[in-house]
Amino acid sequence: MAVGNDSSVTQFILLGLTQQPELQLPLFFIFLGIYVVTVMGNMGLIILIGLKPHLHTPMYYFLFNLSFIDLCYSSVIMPRMLIGFVKQNTISYEECMAQLCFFSFFVIDECCILTSMAYDRYVAICKPLLYKAIMSHQVCLMLMAGTYAMGFVGAMAHTGCMLRLTFCDGNIINHYMCDIPPLLQLSCTSTYVNELVVFIVVGINVIMPSLTITISYILIVSNILRIRSTEGRSKAFSTCSSHIVTVSLFFGASAFMYLKPSPAGSLDQDKVSTVFYTIVGPMMNPFIYSLRNKDVKIALSKTFKKRVFS
Template sequence: MASGNDSLVTEFILLGLTQEPELQVPLFFLFLGIFVTTVVGNIGLLVVIGLNPPLHTPMYYFLFNLSLTDLCYASVIMPKMLISFIKKNNISYSECMAQLYFFAFFVISECCVLTSMAYDRYVAICKPLLYKVIMSPQVCLMLMMGTYAMGFVGAMAHTGCMLRLTFCNGNIINHFMCDIPPLLHLSCTSTYINELVAFIVVGISVIVPSLTVFISYSLILSNIFHIRPTEGRSKAFSICSSHIIAVSIFFGSSAFMYLKPFPARSLDQEKICTVFYTIVAPVMNPFIYSLRNKDVHVALSKTLKRKVF
């Protein structure tokens, strides 16, 4: 740390998920396996969707972007997390701010992708005759451009507000990543603006998408129960249930994490909660959307046969 009137932090120490010595090695191998599975699963889904024209539809276009965001933000977080299990984990101020920016960018983008997927399923089930018109390639592209624009604006807001703070209350972050709450605990300047921006950005990127998803699936479920053929009803419910599981894990844990008042937060609880939407969700999504999807099974078998023969 540099000397002066204020003690300015130039480097942080990430404590990691736990400080218990007997848990360090088992957790390292557990999360290493999760990280490898996340990378392989999401890259596999990207390749399968990209190489198979029958999957070039709006539903799989959004799933492609979901896998991309999962892969990216897991790669932003998990390597530094794994280091904290085996040695002292230092991260420079600039690296910390960069990690915060990309984490916020991809998490906010994922919120919007999941919302777009809910809207796509609503149109497909409730307005099937107009599906190709409403979910045209131009509309899908605009939705994804809006998604990444929201991620960019939200990440810039969070990171810009964090850059204005002075950190002089120590440099030990009680977390496995540079997240907003643990960084605010280290600030010796007012964090009011940061907290206000966090509530606004999280409100827009979590509450609004959550309400959109809830309304979409309420209408979908109402429509499903009016589908007379049992086969059609079960197929529609199977597709939607996969998305409901993914949305519940992601939005539930992120809302619990960021919509509490900052003074009432427990950093240990936040670390466990963060694991769900930063680590559990990215590793589960490829399985949720592939194991329950016959189209992906067929495309995967064709891709493997093409590579082998």
């Protein structure tokens, strides 16, 4: 263990997803493939929305930012995770705190933007005649500014509280990234303030968005049930189901990890639940929100044909 003059840890060892040697290489290629798909899917969606003027609407504005956030926080985690499959993954104290800060920032951003997308769908379905007035360019900018502001405040709170701790009992993190629960287990000073901040910040960014999304969908469903057209109801429910699946995956996994009691030996379960919202979610979101969308399919088709026949 590398220590400084004050007997505090200056570097950590990330154990990774599993310690079974026979699984390391297969998992490396599996998660490398997932990362490549994640980068290509989200970058493709970002470029497509940016190039196509008919996609410059509030719905696709939020999709653009969702893809950007997914791309960023996946890139904060995945490279380090891949290193852990092929060799011992050592990370300095400063890099660890930086990873924790950026991870917290983008995860909170994801919570807020999913909430904004639910509100956008509520306005589109329940108040279609007022949609352009309510979801104006200024309102969309304010929602995104609030999203990134919440992420910044939450990241500073988590990182600031972590920087006050001293790590002198060990430097082996039973995880594939520098996350809050495994770091708290290594601290040799009181973690009461950190745990309180986790419940406050995570509670605000999970419970409040969950309530907002739930209320939005209660109103959406009640409005959909009043639609006389079977085709109209089916289309509306299809749009809602995609968002609900993503929200359930993300908020369910994050709430399970951060808002439950943390008994000893639970970190392996934490690692599995973290995979769902840090790795699987960013990979699936481009497919859930774009490939099932008629406008995006048309834009992709036109772009492909233009490149092939030009």
